[in-house]
Amino acid sequence: MSLSASLNTAVSSLATLADQTSVLSRNVARAGDPTASRKVAQIITVPGYGVRMAAVTRVVNEALFTSVLNNSSSAAGQRALVEALDKLEATINDTELDFSPAALVQKLNNALQQYSSSPESDAFAQSAVAAARDLANALNSATTLVQDVRSKADAEISSAVSSLNTLLSRFEAVNKQIVKGTVNGGDVTDYQDQRDALLLEISQEIGIRTIARPDGGMNIYTESGVTLFDVVPRQISFQPTPMLSPGVAGNVVYADGVPITGSAATMGVSSGRITGLVQVRDDVGVTYQNQLDELARGLIVAFSESDQSATPTLADAAGLFSWNGGPGLPPSGSITSGLAGTIRLNAAVDPDQGGDVKRLRDGGMNGAAYVYNSDGVAGFTGRLDSLVDQMRASQTYSSDSKIATVATLVGFASNSAAWLEEARRSSNNEFEYRETVLGRASESLNKITGVNLDEEMALMLELERSFQASSKVITTIDSMLASLLAAVR
Numbered sequence: 001m002s003l004s005a006s007l008n009t010a011v012s013s014l015a016t017l018a019d020q021t022s023v024l025s026r027n028v029a030r031a032g033d034p035t036a037s038r039k040v041a042q043i044i045t046v047p048g049y050g051v052r053m054a055a056v057t058r059v060v061n062e063a064l065f066t067s068v069l070n071n072s073s074s075a076a077g078q079r080a081l082v083e084a085l086d087k088l089e090a091t092i093n094d095t096e097l098d099f100s101p102a103a104l105v106q107k108l109n110n111a112l113q114q115y116s117s118s119p120e121s122d123a124f125a126q127s128a129v130a131a132a133r134d135l136a137n138a139l140n141s142a143t144t145l146v147q148d149v150r151s152k153a154d155a156e157i158s159s160a161v162s163s164l165n166t167l168l169s170r171f172e173a174v175n176k177q178i179v180k181g182t183v184n185g186g187d188v189t190d191y192q193d194q195r196d197a198l199l200l201e202i203s204q205e206i207g208i209r210t211i212a213r214p215d216g217g218m219n220i221y222t223e224s225g226v227t228l229f230d231v232v233p234r235q236i237s238f239q240p241t242p243m244l245s246p247g248v249a250g251n252v253v254y255a256d257g258v259p260i261t262g263s264a265a266t267m268g269v270s271s272g273r274i275t276g277l278v279q280v281r282d283d284v285g286v287t288y289q290n291q292l293d294e295l296a297r298g299l300i301v302a303f304s305e306s307d308q309s310a311t312p313t314l315a316d317a318a319g320l321f322s323w324n325g326g327p328g329l330p331p332s333g334s335i336t337s338g339l340a341g342t343i344r345l346n347a348a349v350d351p352d353q354g355g356d357v358k359r360l361r362d363g364g365m366n367g368a369a370y371v372y373n374s375d376g377v378a379g380f381t382g383r384l385d386s387l388v389d390q391m392r393a394s395q396t397y398s399s400d401s402k403i404a405t406v407a408t409l410v411g412f413a414s415n416s417a418a419w420l421e422e423a424r425r426s427s428n429n430e431f432e433y434r435e436t437v438l439g440r441a442s443e444s445l446n447k448i449t450g451v452n453l454d455e456e457m458a459l460m461l462e463l464e465r466s467f468q469a470s471s472k473v474i475t476t477i478d479s480m481l482a483s484l485l486a487a488v489r
Contacts (some may be wrong), residue, residue, distance in 0.1 A: 009050035013470040016043060019053040024456055026190075031451040034442070035197040038451050039189050058189040064445040065196065066209075071438035072200060073207040073223075073271035078431035080156075080276030081284070085424040087149050088288060091142040092417050101142060101295060102413035104135040109391045109410060115361070116384035125357040132303075132320050133345045139296050143289065143341035147246060150285040153277045154241050154250050160274045161238040161253060164205045168220075168233035171198045175217050175229075182216030202228075206260075207271035224267040226255045246289050247337030249282040284423065287402050291416040292340035294397045296323070297330045298409050300343065302390040304329055305363055305370040317366040320387075322346045327366060335398045360384075 023041045030036035037058040044054040092100040111128040118124050174194045181188035195218065202208055207223035220229040227234050234256035241250035252262035253274060259265040261278045269275050303320035307313060317327045324342035347353040348365035359365050363372035363383050373380040395412070397405050403415040 009473075013051055014467065014474075016041075016051045016053050017467050017470065021460075023053075023056055024460055027451045027456050028453065031453050031456070034446060034450070035193055035200075036451060037189070037193055037196075037449045055185075056187045056189055058192060059449045061445060061448050064441060064448065067441040068438065068445055069199060069203040069208065069210075070271070071434055071441055072203045075431065075434040075438050076204040076273040077207075077271050077276035077279070078427060078434050080153075080273050081279055081427045082424070082431045084149050084153060084280040084284065085420070085427055088146065088284070088420060089424055091138075091145055092420060099138070100413075100417055101135065101138050101292070102410070102417045104131065104138050105295075105299075105391075105410050105413045107131050108135055109388070112384060112388050112391065116381050116388060119361050119381050119384060120378040122357065125360060126351070128360060129320075129345070129349055129351070129357045133350070135299070136321060136343050136345050139292055139340040139343050142292050143246060143338065146285055146289050146292070147244065147341075150250070150281045151244050153281040153285070154244055157250075157253065157274055157277045157281070158238055158240045160205050160277065161236050164202065164236050164274075165233070167198055167202050167205070168229055168236070171195065171202070171220070171229060172233050174198060179213075179215050179217045188216065203272065205273050207269050207275070222255060222260060222267070222269050223271065224260065224269055226258045226260055226267050228255060244281075245337060246341060247286055247293065247335060249286065250278075253278070287400075288416075288420060289337070289340070290335050290398065291401045291403065291412075291419065293335050293337060294401050295409070295413055295416065296321075296340040296343040297332070297336060298395050298397065298412060300339075301329055301332070301395070302393075302409060303387060305366050305372075307369050308363065308372055308374070309369050314369055317370065318346065319363075319365050319370075320346055320349060320360060332396070333398070335400055360387075 020041045020043070023039050027036075027039055037060060040057050040059060041053050042055045042057055043051055045051050092102075108128070108131040111124070111131040115121065115124040115128045174191050177191045178188045178195060180186075181191065199208070199210065199220070202220065206228075208228065209221050209223055211219045211221070213219065217231070218229075219227070221227055228236070235254075237254045239251050244250055249262065252259045252265065254260065258267055260267060260269045261274070262268070262282070300318055300321045300323060303318075304316045305319040306316045316329055318329060321343055323330065323339060323344070325336070325339075330336045330339055346365050347355050349355045349357055349359045351357055361373065361380060361384055362376070363370050372383040391409050394406050394408055397403075397407065397412060399405050401416075403419050404412070407415060
């Protein structure tokens with residue numbers, strides 16, 4: 001090799017080392033950034049020139065990154081569900097505090113038995129009526145809480161859809177830069193990092209899968225195959241539900257005009273924050289409301305009054321508990337949505353409304369035809385014993401409550417509380433599992449593709465030694481050329 005060729009090689013080596021050092025500096029500057037991948041300078045040999053940096057690439061692992069996206073979606077959906085169930089758990093609280101509907105049903109049962117043992121006692125009568133009032137108020141409050149949780153979920157769905165549209169617009173801008181840089185042969189690795197970070201944010205809102213394009217671009221689809229981004233972002237639309245009725249599902253979310261949530265969605269999504277919020281609003285919230293409504297119906301029916309005439313002709317009417325549907329009883333066989341929000345203590349027995357607590361013992365809340373204690377005997381227990389028996393008797397409930405369809409009032413209320421606690425427990429376990437898997441996948445991805453300062457420092461030492469070697473070659477060639485020139489002179 002001639003001295004000039006050796007000199008060219010040494011000089012090109014120094015230039016290449018400067019480029020490699022620049023790449024290394026970028027890595028060190030973003031050490032600790034979970035969205036940064038390690039950049040690698042690709043070096044090639046050019047005949048007659050030496051070496052040069054051909055391109056900058058980044059370390060990637062598609063399988064691990066896909067796992068991170070999938071588990072991010074699952075964890076986000078479970079988080080939304082757990083947060084809602086934690087709020088609904090306030091309707092149960094500690095059963096020993098006599099706050100939950102189940103505890104208050106039992107409290108009413110105990111008060112009735114106590115009143116039945118001393119039917120002449122005004123104090124026991126007032127205690128039983130107060131227990132009934134507390135139970136009605138608890139069902140009203142539980143309905144208000146359930147509706148509040150569902151309404152907030154509906155509002156958060158709207159916010160998530162808006163966020164998703166914004167993220168897709170930002171994704172478009174970054175994706176264009178990557179396509180442009182790829183076509184021109186530029187360094188697009190930082191833009192690719194930005195794109196991956198956006199994908200991670202998008203995956204938290206909705207479950208996704210991606211497909212790379214030959215020009216360096218990328219398409220995004222929901223996990224069910226609906227297009228979210230193809231050159232340009234597709235519109236994600238949702239109209240907040242204006243009047244979210246108890247027991248009724250809210251509006252659906254559309255992607256590119258295709259419904260992706262709701263019972264009618266043929267390409268529905270199953271993970272992501274939006275999915276979790278829809279599940280809160282249309283599944284968990286509706287089911288729990290159905291249970292409350294069925295418990296309210298069971299109470300109204302159990303404490304209803306019947307015509308006590310010699311030849312009964314009048315229909316059964318609401319007794320201790322009344323509702324907004326009138327004096328009649330709510331229909332059986334189907335759930336009366338929102339019934340738990342309208343159940344109340346009958347004014348005829350409520351002393352705060354001018355009623356007489358003794359009507360609980362004697363009947364007559366709906367007029368003379370419904371009086372059980374026609375002789376006005378102070379020791380009359382027939383009606384109270386009948387009510388205690390009604391509370392112990394099994395009733396049939398709608399299967400839409402998703403718990404036992406045949407149970408006593410106490411049993412049904414307890415089953416409802418157990419259903420909520422089990423839903424909360426299983427959701428917490430699933431959330432913890434998804435968070436753990438996500439954490440480990442993210443950690444594994446970062447170990448493989450992230451910046452390791454020890455490795456970068458070791459590479460820096462290698463570059464320093466290469467720089468010294470190239471400098472020494474140039475110095476030696478300079479000395480040799482100087483000797484040749486001196487000999488010529």
